[in-house]
Every structure is written in structure tokens, then in C-alpha cells.
Amino acid sequence: MYLEENFKDNIVHWFNNNQRSMPWRETTNPYYIWLSEVMLQQTQVKTVIDYYDRFTHRFPTIADLSEANEDEVLKYWEGLGYYSRARNFHHAVKEVQRDYNGIVPSDPENFKSLKGVGPYTQAAVMSIAFDHPLPTVDGNVFRVWSRLNNDSSDIKLQSTRKTFEQQLLPYVQEEAGTFNQSMMELGALICTPKNPLCMFCPVQENCEAFDKGTVLDLPVKTKNLKKKTIEQSVFLIRNNKGQYLLEKRQERLLNGMWEFPMFEASNAISEISHKLKHDIEPLPEHIFKLKHQFTHLTWNIKVYSVPETIDINEKVLPDNMVWFDLSNRDDYSFPVSMDKIYRFIEG
DNA sequence: TAGGCGTGGCA
DNA sequence: TTGCCAAGCCT
Numbered sequence: 269m270y271l272e273e274n275f276k277d278n279i280v281h282w283f284n285n286n287q288r289s290m291p292w293r294e295t296t297n298p299y300y301i302w303l304s305e306v307m308l309q310q311t312q313v314k315t316v317i318d319y320y321d322r323f324t325h326r327f328p329t330i331a332d333l334s335e336a337n338e339d340e341v342l343k344y345w346e347g348l349g350y351y352s353r354a355r356n357f358h359h360a361v362k363e364v365q366r367d368y369n370g371i372v373p374s375d376p377e378n379f380k381s382l383k384g385v386g387p388y389t390q391a392a393v394m395s396i397a398f399d400h401p402l403p404t405v406d407g408n409v410f411r412v413w414s415r416l417n418n419d420s421s422d423i424k425l426q427s428t429r430k431t432f433e434q435q436l437l438p439y440v441q442e443e444a445g446t447f448n449q450s451m452m453e454l455g456a457l458i459c460t461p462k463n464p465l466c467m468f469c470p471v472q473e474n475c476e477a478f479d480k481g482t483v484l485d486l487p488v489k490t491k492n493l494k495k496k497t498i499e500q501s502v503f504l505i506r507n508n509k510g511q512y513l514l515e516k517r518q519e520r521l522l523n524g525m526w527e528f529p530m531f532e533a534s535n536a537i538s539e540i541s542h543k544l545k546h547d548i549e550p551l552p553e554h555i556f557k558l559k560h561q562f563t564h565l566t567w568n569i570k571v572y573s574v575p576e577t578i579d580i581n582e583k584v585l586p587d588n589m590v591w592f593d594l595s596n597r598d599d600y601s602f603p604v605s606m607d608k609i610y611r612f613i614e615g
Numbered sequence: 616t617a618g619g620c621g622t623g624g625c626a
Numbered sequence: 627t628t629g630c631c632a633a634g635c636c637t
Contacts, residue, residue, distance in 0.1 A: 308633040315623070315632090349621030352636080386635045406633045426616080452633055461631065462626070491630095492618085521620065562621060563631095604622065 282470035283450035356384030396445035403436035408455025414487035418476035501536035
């Protein structure tokens with residue numbers, strides 16, 4: 269038996285002496301704790317801190333955020349990625365303002381029903397803010413728990429999550445929030461994917477994988493397929509005031525973010541001409557190109573300059589298009605790919 | 616249920 | 627350069 273009585277004491281004691289300083293650990297406000305958990309999804313602590321500080325400064329209360337418009341919320345998320353998090357969080361906070369009188373529900377079922385709240389966020393906020401006995405199972409805990417138990421279950425499977433949650437229940441009956449954060453902090457600082465610092469691990473004596481020499485083989489996770497590459501064409505189209513045409517994306521990917529008109533290269537010219545009801549003839553060669561990597565796909569972008577200027581008065585733009593003055597960068601949320609193009613033009 | 620969904624850091 | 631990973635959730 270590896271997980272003896274001293275396991276929880278060991279890891280919590282280590283956490284109390286070694287945890288990193290984070291702004292959301294200095295508050296008991298459930299709204300702030302919730303926000304931090306959403307920002308931290310698939311995102312490193314170091315990246316989140318500045319975004320968290322700016323966001324809480326601009327939207328200090330549930331009421332403040334619920335009154336904001338979505339474009340401004342996205343602006344405060346710009347560069348953080350996974351923008352549906354921002355839209356879902358905004359939606360959920362408005363729901364709290366309307367249905368719960370602006371108070372984050374402390375009932376786990378009610379909280380879980382809010383948009384963007386999954387099993388992890390439910391457990392994290394409920395345990396940290398309200399001491400509910402729910403275990404957080406995130407990437408860190410999958411790794412730590414797999415190694416402690418020398419368990420080679422595929423962590424991609426839903427059934428593995430459920431098993432881990434059941435196995436962790438005894439440890440969250442008291443001080444759940446502290447235990448949960450201890451497990452995650454251990455995974456982030458000691459029990460890392462590569463080069464784990466087992467010699468400094470406070471629960472080395474509780475770790476079956478360390479004993480058996482299988483630490484680097486765990487956790488087991490089936491691999492994803494190879495990612496696709498899409499050839500994209502971007503058009504820089506100006507009017508007679510020197511402003512550039514922008515389009516607000518209405519697709520799943522980067523929904524609500526602004527871009528210079530972009531189309532798949534194979535039919536780009538006809539697409540943009542049709543959209544503007546105007547024949548577009550860009551310079552035959554692209555003025556520059558860039559490669560943008562997502563987790564699941566790659567964009568090879570060629571940027572074309574359209575020499576002709578379009579008379580602003582002769583054209584009624586579709587709702588999701590605007591003329592963009594380079595000096596008004598702060599009014600628009602760009603994904604990183606478009607910010608690269610903006611900086612090329614502006615610089 | 617498996618794949619879509621951003622970005623930055625690291626070996 | 628390439629692939630993997632980071633306090634996951636949605637459809």
C-alpha cells in the first residue's frame with residue numbers, strides 16, 4: 269500500500285511551504301476564483317496573471333461584467349486564446365446577475381449548469397470557494413494520480429476521469445480546496461511531464477511508479493492525428509482614406525474576432541469579389557507570407573495587396589465589415605495571426 | 616465520442 | 627523543425 273495515512277499530510281504540508289504566489293489566491297471572492305479557473309484552462313499560470321489583473325480591474329464585480337458588451341470582453345481576452353471561454357463566461361455571469369441576484373451559486377449542480385462550467389471548473393470553484401468535497405481532475409492530477417498508483421489507464425477516456433474522481437473522494441472530505449490545489453501545484457512544479465523532480469517530491473514514498481521505475485511512461489494518453497494545413501489568402505483592401513477593410517469572423521474558429529478578409533487560396537479571388545460585389549484584382553505576387561500554427565491545424569497565409577482604392581461612398585458594407593484606420597487598433601480584437609499582419613503594415 | 620478550439624514555451 | 631503540453635469545454 270503506497271497511499272498510506274501520511275500521503276495527504278505530506279502533499280498539503282509541501283504545498284503550504286512551496287506554492288507560488290498568484291493573485292487569485294489572495295481572494296475568497298467566488299467570482300474572481302471562477303474567472304481564474306476559466307483563464308487557466310489549457311493556459312499556464314505565468315500567461316494568465318496579467319490578463320487576470322487587467323480583467324478584474326476593468327470588471328471588478330459580477331454587475332460590471334454583466335453590463336459590458338461582448339466586444340469589450342473579447343478585447344480583454346485578446347491574445348489569451350480559446351475565445352469561446354470569454355463568451356461563455358460572459359454569458360454565464362449575466363445569467364448569475366439575472367437568476368441569482370448577482371451571487372455566484374454555491375450549490376454545485378446550479379453552478380455546473382452555467383455555460384462553460386465543466387467537471388473541472390465545477391470542482392475547482394466549489395472546493396476552493398465553498399469547501400465542497402469535489403476533487404479536481406485536470407491534466408496535472410491525471411499525471412500525478414497515474415504515477416502515484418502506477419495506473420496505465422488511457423486518460424483520454426471519460427471512464428478514467430470517473431475512476432480517478434471516485435478514488436480521490438476520500439481525500440477531499442476536509443480542506444478540499446487546499447488538497448486539490450496541492451495536487452495541481454505538485455504536478456506543475458515537481459511531477460512534470462518531462463524531467464520530473466522526483467528527488468524533491470514530498471510524496472516519493474507514496475509513489476508506486478517511482479518504486480517500479482515507470483514514472484516517464486505515465487500517464488498513458490492516445491495520440492492525436494496529424495494536423496491539417498490550409499493555404500489562405502489575405503487581401504489588404506484600402507479605401508480613398510487609406511483605411512483597411514476588416515471582417516468580423518462568424519465561424520467556429522476565432523468567432524467574433526476581426527480579420528483582414530481571408531479565404532482559402534483555391535477560390536479566394538472569386539469569394540472576395542462576390543462578397544464585395546466588386547471585381548478585386550490584387551497584385552499577382554503576395555507582398556509577404558506567414559505560417560501560423562494552431563494546436564490542431566496550420567495556416568499558410570499569403571498576403572496580397574489590392575492596388576485599387578475603393579470609394580467609401582460607393583459601397584455599402586455588409587454588417588460584419590468595417591473600414592479600419594490603423595490608429596484605431598485598440599477598438600478591435602485580433603487573433604495573433606492578424607496582429608502579425610497588422611504589425612507588418614503599421615511598422 | 617472524438618475532434619474542434621488559441622497561444623506560447625519547451626526539448 | 628516538429629510535436630507535446632498547459633488549472634478543459636462544447637458539440
